Amino acid sequence: xxxxxxxxxxxxxxxxxxxxxxxxxxxxxxxxxxxxxxxxxxxxxxxxxxxxxxxxxxxxxxxxxxxxxxxxxxxxxxxxxxxxxxxxxxxxxxxxxxxxxxxxxxxxxxxxxxxxxxxxxxxxxxxxxxxxx
Numbered sequence: 001x002x003x004x005x006x007x008x009x010x011x012x013x014x015x016x017x018x019x020x021x022x023x024x025x026x027x028x029x030x031x032x033x034x035x036x037x038x039x040x041x042x043x044x045x046x047x048x049x050x051x052x053x054x055x056x057x058x059x060x061x062x063x064x065x066x067x068x069x070x071x072x073x074x075x076x077x078x079x080x081x082x083x084x085x086x087x088x089x090x091x092x093x094x095x096x097x098x099x100x101x102x103x104x105x106x107x108x109x110x111x112x113x114x115x116x117x118x119x120x121x122x123x124x125x126x127x128x129x130x131x132x133x
Contacts, residue, residue, distance in 0.1 A: 034091040037102050041084025047104045048080055048112065049073030055109055076112050080104060083114055 052073035057065025083099050099114050101107045 030094060031091050033102075034087050034095075037099075038084045038086075038088030038091060040103050041080045041087065041099065043084075044104050045077045045080035045084060048077035051104060051108060052076060055111075058109075079114060080112060 049070060050073065053065050053069035055065075056069035056072070060068075080099065087098055099112060101110060101112070104112075
């Protein structure tokens with residue numbers, strides 16, 4: 001009798017897990033994705049500094065890359081960590097994306113955008129996947 005209850009419980013839990021994974025996600029982030037993105041953005045937001053130095057150096061020159069890239073990287077790094085904290089706090093609530101690209105190491109040559117907005121600046125490159133939208 002105990003084995004049957006355990007088996008039925010496992011089948012029900014498995015069915016519920018598969019049903020939630022099968023639902024369409026129409027642009028909304030689900031709990032594990034937002035949780036992972038929030039933790040990664042808090043932990044690795046500092047990577048925005050070398051990312052901006054490299055990208056601005058490739059686009060302009062080494063002097064501009066080191067000076068403007070460092071400042072811009074610090075601003076983006078702090079912004080990514082703050083947005084990561086917001087993602088972590090709101091992870092149970094389905095919302096649209098807060099930051100693009102979602103992780104700092106994705107589409108490394110792109111400028112980071114927050115809350116679907118992109119601001120014109122000295123160096124701004126948007127990738128082919130979303131054209132800055």
